[in-house]
Amino acid sequence: xxxxxxxxxxxxxxxxxxxxxxxxxxxxxxxxxxxxxxxxxxxxxxxxxxxxxxxxxxxxxxxxxxxxxxxxxxxxxxxxxxxxxxxxxxxxxxxxxxxxxxxxxxxxxxxxxxxxxxxxxxxxxxxxxxxxxxxxxxxxxxxxxxxxxxxxxxxxxxxxxxxxxxxxxxxxxxxxxxxxxxxxxxxxxxxxxxxxxxxxxxxxxxxxxxxxxxxxxxxxxxxxxxxxxxxxxxxxxxxxxxxxxxxxxxxxxxxxxxxxxxxxxxxxxxxxxxxxxxxxxxxxxxxxxxxxxxxxxxxxxxx
Amino acid sequence: xxxxxxxxxxxxxxxxxxxxxxxxxxxxxxxxxxxxxxxxxxxxxxxxxxxxxxxxxxxxxxxxxxxxxxxxxxxxxxxxxxxxxxxxxxxxxxxxxxxxxxxxxxxxxxxxxxxxxxxxxxxxxxxxxxxxxxxxxxxxxxxxxxxxxxxxxxxxxxxxxxxxxxxxxxxxxxxxxxxxxxxxxxxxxxxxxxxxxxxxxxxxxxxxxxxxxxxxxxxxxxxxxxxxxxxxxxxxxxxxxxxxxxxxxxxxxxxxxxxxxxxxxxxxxxxxxxxxxxxxxxxxxxxxxxxxxxxxxxxxxxxxxxxxxxxxx
Numbered sequence: 001x002x003x004x005x006x007x008x009x010x011x012x013x014x015x016x017x018x019x020x021x022x023x024x025x026x027x028x029x030x031x032x033x034x035x036x037x038x039x040x041x042x043x044x045x046x047x048x049x050x051x052x053x054x055x056x057x058x059x060x061x062x063x064x065x066x067x068x069x070x071x072x073x074x075x076x077x078x079x080x081x082x083x084x085x086x087x088x089x090x091x092x093x094x095x096x097x098x099x100x101x102x103x104x105x106x107x108x109x110x111x112x113x114x115x116x117x118x119x120x121x122x123x124x125x126x127x128x129x130x131x132x133x134x135x136x137x138x139x140x141x142x143x144x145x146x147x148x149x150x151x152x153x154x155x156x157x158x159x160x161x162x163x164x165x166x167x168x169x170x171x172x173x174x175x176x177x178x179x180x181x182x183x184x185x186x187x188x189x190x191x192x193x194x195x196x197x198x199x200x201x202x203x204x205x206x207x208x209x210x211x212x213x214x215x216x217x218x219x220x221x222x223x224x225x226x227x228x229x230x231x232x233x234x235x236x237x238x239x240x241x242x243x244x245x246x247x248x249x250x251x252x253x254x255x256x257x258x259x260x261x262x263x264x265x266x267x268x269x270x271x272x273x274x275x276x277x278x279x280x281x282x283x284x285x286x287x288x289x290x291x292x293x294x295x296x297x298x299x300x301x302x303x
Numbered sequence: 304x305x306x307x308x309x310x311x312x313x314x315x316x317x318x319x320x321x322x323x324x325x326x327x328x329x330x331x332x333x334x335x336x337x338x339x340x341x342x343x344x345x346x347x348x349x350x351x352x353x354x355x356x357x358x359x360x361x362x363x364x365x366x367x368x369x370x371x372x373x374x375x376x377x378x379x380x381x382x383x384x385x386x387x388x389x390x391x392x393x394x395x396x397x398x399x400x401x402x403x404x405x406x407x408x409x410x411x412x413x414x415x416x417x418x419x420x421x422x423x424x425x426x427x428x429x430x431x432x433x434x435x436x437x438x439x440x441x442x443x444x445x446x447x448x449x450x451x452x453x454x455x456x457x458x459x460x461x462x463x464x465x466x467x468x469x470x471x472x473x474x475x476x477x478x479x480x481x482x483x484x485x486x487x488x489x490x491x492x493x494x495x496x497x498x499x500x501x502x503x504x505x506x507x508x509x510x511x512x513x514x515x516x517x518x519x520x521x522x523x524x525x526x527x528x529x530x531x532x533x534x535x536x537x538x539x540x541x542x543x544x545x546x547x548x549x550x551x552x553x554x555x556x557x558x559x560x561x562x563x564x565x566x567x568x569x570x571x572x573x574x575x576x577x578x579x580x581x582x583x584x585x586x587x588x589x590x591x592x593x594x595x596x597x598x599x600x601x602x603x604x605x606x607x608x609x610x611x612x613x614x615x616x
Contacts, residue, residue: 004532004536006529006532007479007482007483007486007529007532009479012528021329022305022330024305058479058483074474074475075472075474076471077467077469077470077471077472078437078446078449078467078471079446079464081446081472082450109442110442111442247520248520251518251521254513255517257513258440258513258514258517261441261442261476265474265476
C-alpha cells in the first residue's frame with residue numbers, strides 16, 4: 001500500500017521522527033520491521049511494535065475494501081441508499097402539522113435540532129419524542145428505546161408519566177376501533193412501566209461530562225441495540241458560560257457534532273440536540289424535505 | 304527525504320551504504336548535495352562509482368521541466384468541462400467544472416451547498432453518464448432528494464436507476480477515514496480496476512471543514528499538517544487522473560459584524576482554484592425560498608465579484 005506516512009493516525013512526535021528518518025510510505029515501514037524501526041528512530045521496541053500494528057490495521061482495512069469486503073465500511077451506491085431510506089420509518093410527534101413540515105416525523109440516521117427561547121416547549125417536545133419512539137410498529141411507530149442526556153436538569157418524570165399514559169390510552173382507542181390481533185398483542189407489552197423503563201436517562205453537569213457521555217455512547221448503544229432516539233437536552237447550556245477559550249469551544253462543539261453524526265449513522269438512530277436562543281429570534285432549523293414517495297399508511301386518527 | 308537503501312539504484316551496494324552512513328550521509332539529498340571527491344577519500348570508495356550512482360539518483364528523483372506548448376497540448380486533450388446542472392452556475396464557473404482543478408463551494412449552514420453538490424452529482428451521472436464519487440462527512444446526503452432531482456430532469460425510470468447506480472457514496476466521518484478513502488480511490492484508478500467504479504471524472508466532498516475543524520487551533524500545528532496532507536492528496540488526484548474535485552466549506556466572520564470569509568484559514572485558501580460563495584437572498588428564515596445568490600470569490604479565469612442567481616429547488 002502506497003499510503004503516505006503523514007496520513008496515518010500516529011502520534012505527532014512519532015510522525016515527526018519518521019519523516020526526519022526519511023520514511024515516506026507505509027510499505028517502507030512494514031518492510032523495516034519493529035527492530036529496524038526502533039533502531040533507526042531511537043524508540044523502544046514496544047513503541048515500534050505498536051506503531052506497526054496501527055499501520056497494519058490501516059493498510060489491511062484498505063486492502064479489505066479494495067478486495068470488495070464490506071465490513072465496517074460505509075460505502076454504497078446511491079440506489080442502495082435510496083432503498084434503505086425508503087424502508088426507514090419516522091418517529092411521529094403526534095402533532096400532524098409538525099410531522100408534515102418534517103416530512104413524516106423525526107428522521108432516523110439524521111440529526112434534528114430544535115431551537116427556541118426559554119419556555120417555548122423544547123423539553124416537552126423531547127419528552128414526547130422519547131415516548132413516541134417506543135410506539136409499536138403496528139401503530140406506525142418504530143418500536144425503539146430512547147436515551148435522554150440532560151444538561152439542564154429540566155427532565156420531569158411526572159410529566160413523562162402523563163405523556164406516556166396519554167399515549168397508551170390513544171393506542172388503546174385505536175386498537176378498540178380496529179380490533180386487529182397484532183394491535184392487542186402489542187398493547188400487552190406497551191404499558192406505562194415498559195415505556196418508562198426504556199428511557200435511559202443520563203445527567204451531565206458540565207461540558208466534560210457531556211463530551212465523555214457522548215464518546216461513551218457507542219459502547220452503550222452496542223449493548224442496547226434497540227435504541228432509536230438520542231436526545232441531548234441543552235447542547236449549548238454547558239458551553240454557554242465560563243468558557244474563556246472560544247476556539248476550544250468551537251473545536252469541541254465540532255468534534256461533538258461529528259461524534260453525534262457517527263452515532264446517528266452507525267446505530268440508525270435519530271439524534272436530537274437542541275439549544276436556547278437569545279431572544280428575540282426563534283429559528284427553525286428543520287430542513288424542509290419532500291414527502292416520502294412510499295409514505296407509510298397511517299392508521300391513527302389525526303389529532 | 305528518501306533514505307539510501309541497497310537496491311535503490313544499480314551500483315548502490317549494502318557496504319557502500321554502511322560506509323556512507325558512518326560518515327553521516329543517510330538520505331538521497333545528503334548524497335547528492337555533498338562533495339564526491341571528499342566522500343571518495345573518506346569512505347575509500349571509487350570516485351567513478353559515486354558519480355555513476357549520483358547520476359542515476361538524480362534521474363530518478365528530480366523533476367523535469369516541460370515547455371509551455373507541450374503543456375497546452377496536453378491540457379487541451381485531457382481537460383474536460385463538466386456541467387453543474389444549473390446554467391447560471393455554469394456561467395459563473397466559465398462553462399462548468401474543470402477537471403484537474405479543485406473547486407470550492409462555501410456558505411453558511413442552510414445556504415444550499417449540499418443541494419448544489421447533489422445537483423452536480425445528478426447532472427454528471429445522468430447527463431454525461433460518468434461515475435461520481437461522493438464523500439459525505441456530515442451525514443447530509445439524502446438519496447431521496449437526489450432521486451427527486453433526477454426525476455425532475457428525466458422521465459425514464461430505468462435511466463434514473465442507472466444514474467443512481469453510477470453515484471458511489473462513501474461516508475467518512477473523520478480525517479483519517481477520508482484520507483484512506485482517497486487512497487483507495489488512487490489505488491483503484493492507478494491499477495485501472497474497472498470494478499464498480501467505471502470512468503470516474505468527478506469527486507465531490509461534502510464537507511471538508513467538518514472533518515478538519517475539530518483538529519485546527521490550539522497550540523499544536525498537527526491539525527494544520529493533516530489538513531495540508533489532505534490538500535496535497537486532493538490536488539495530486541485532480542491533476543494526475545484528470546478529475547474535477549468539488550469541496551464544500553463553511554464560512555466564519557472576523558468579528559460579529561465583519562464580512563464573511565471562508566473557514567479553514569489562509570493555508571487552505573491556496574488549495575481551490577475557484578471559490579463560489581452561496582448566500583440566501585432573504586436574510587430571515589421566515590420566507591421559505593429556494594432562491595440563492597452565488598458569487599465568485601476566487602477564480603483563475605473570470606473576474607471575481609460576479610454574481611448569479613440560482614434556484615436549488
